[in-house]
Amino acid sequence: MSKIKGLKCKECSKRYPAEPLHVCEFCFGPLEVEYDYDFIRQGITREQILQGPKSLWRYQALLPIEKEPTVGLHAGLTPLIHAKNLGQELGLNSLYLKNDAVNCPTLSFKDRVVAVALTRAKELGFDTVACASTGNLANSVSAHSAEARLSCYVFIPYDLESAKVLGNLIYRPNVVAVEGNYDDVNRLCSEIAGEYHWAFVNINIRPYYSEGSKTLAFETAEQLGWRAPHQVIVPIASGSLLTKIAKGFRELASLGLIPPAPVRIHGAQAAGCSPVASAFLEGRDFIKPVKPKTIAKSLAIGNPADGLYALKEVRESHGTVTTVTDEEIVEGILFLARTEGIFAETAGGVTVAVLKKLAHQKAFRSDETVVAYITGNGLKTQEAVSQAVGSPMLIEPTLSSFEKAFKKTKEDRRN
Amino acid sequence: MITVRIPTPLRKITEGQSEVKASGQSVQDLIERLEERFPGLKDRLCDEQGEIRRFVNIYVNEEDIRFMQGKASLLKEGDVVSILPAIAGG
Numbered sequence: 254m255s256k257i258k259g260l261k262c263k264e265c266s267k268r269y270p271a272e273p274l275h276v277c278e279f280c281f282g283p284l285e286v287e288y289d290y291d292f293i294r295q296g297i298t299r300e301q302i303l304q305g306p307k308s309l310w311r312y313q314a315l316l317p318i319e320k321e322p323t324v325g326l327h328a329g330l331t332p333l334i335h336a337k338n339l340g341q342e343l344g345l346n347s348l349y350l351k352n353d354a355v356n357c358p359t360l361s362f363k364d365r366v367v368a369v370a371l372t373r374a375k376e377l378g379f380d381t382v383a384c385a386s387t388g389n390l391a392n393s394v395s396a397h398s399a400e401a402r403l404s405c406y407v408f409i410p411y412d413l414e415s416a417k418v419l420g421n422l423i424y425r426p427n428v429v430a431v432e433g434n435y436d437d438v439n440r441l442c443s444e445i446a447g448e449y450h451w452a453f454v455n456i457n458i459r460p461y462y463s464e465g466s467k468t469l470a471f472e473t474a475e476q477l478g479w480r481a482p483h484q485v486i487v488p489i490a491s492g493s494l495l496t497k498i499a500k501g502f503r504e505l506a507s508l509g510l511i512p513p514a515p516v517r518i519h520g521a522q523a524a525g526c527s528p529v530a531s532a533f534l535e536g537r538d539f540i541k542p543v544k545p546k547t548i549a550k551s552l553a554i555g556n557p558a559d560g561l562y563a564l565k566e567v568r569e570s571h572g573t574v575t576t577v578t579d580e581e582i583v584e585g586i587l588f589l590a591r592t593e594g595i596f597a598e599t600a601g602g603v604t605v606a607v608l609k610k611l612a613h614q615k616a617f618r619s620d621e622t623v624v625a626y627i628t629g630n631g632l633k634t635q636e637a638v639s640q641a642v643g644s645p646m647l648i649e650p651t652l653s654s655f656e657k658a659f660k661k662t663k664e665d666r667r668n
Numbered sequence: 669m670i671t672v673r674i675p676t677p678l679r680k681i682t683e684g685q686s687e688v689k690a691s692g693q694s695v696q697d698l699i700e701r702l703e704e705r706f707p708g709l710k711d712r713l714c715d716e717q718g719e720i721r722r723f724v725n726i727y728v729n730e731e732d733i734r735f736m737q738g739k740a741s742l743l744k745e746g747d748v749v750s751i752l753p754a755i756a757g758g
Contacts, residue, residue, distance in 0.1 A: 278680075280723060440727065443753065446676075447676040
């Protein structure tokens, strides 16, 4: 008896053993981990979770590893912040921000999925890990593989933000910059994964990797006092994060850890790469791939693997998929920083800008608990805001020079 | 001749080959000819209506055929056709 039954195709339900497989041989649909919930139900309680490690591994019972965790022991359990100032400006009394901008060790939610993926990769006997990435995943895989003593290859688009490139190189993995966009990188990695026996965390290890995102829902519920929020805003790249957050709340409810309650889910995309939003607005049940063109590079996936499933979750929950322009994204980053002192990357700007748009459209009641997921740190995408933050006041090292500048500042603020 | 790159899940049908050479005027034509050599391949790529299955991505010289004419996309000598599953995030 074990908690993992195996893998199952989301499209045609064909079953496979719990090995490094991600695609159904028959219909190419994505494979998902199948759990034995009866087995899990016997061992999981709120008390047992509260006594667990101060990391996402307190939810080990619902994560797809067979033995003890070995990688990423400090990831997760990030702050859930009651955003009083931002909420006041938007007319929301119970607005919360789940702040993965401070996740450990690489300041994005990817530390969660990588902790799970690399633990599983080691269980499956791999000594080399790899990934295709828009940046945050590569940072996380590089960092974790250094600590786990695994060989590492990360594949990125050649024009990635400089902080993200440096944020890979520092850990000394092999960084391969591909002359193309993210979709080109991923396509190439699918081919490489077929030739080399490496654990590609978002390809052949993907079914295990993606389960790590459920912990964002688990922690949110725990931190709200063991209940689900009324509405959530989640950025959409491949769509995996949104589907796993929905799944996380569902699992907790079905295991009796939180009262069953509907969660309205809103997806957030950049207008320059919004295949899921377009399908939502046009009432389609298929995704038309696009060529991304947006500053939100971490969301720039033109052909999202889980796009359809994300769409389904949004529709069933009576939510929306909303887009914002690049200008609105920058404003979103500044708005969040100015009100709550949190510096988010462009994906966070998308989330906050969509939150603002929805609030103005009266999508929320003022007393509802609304949670917005901030998935990465602003230090990683500084280029996006460098022209919008102004500059310091430059003075000579004299009191009179300062007083002159101080007086001017007060006058400027009055006008 | 057109080079067709076969993804891991389909190699059982193509006798373990990761790359095969074939000919075809269009992607649809190519699939029909591949089916003649490797029975069962078409069923994996196309549904009962003959449309490409939604999780199957086909590229001609690195361009997704959905940005071209779909299965009617024309092929020429020396083209490289890749068949791949959907793209994951990162």
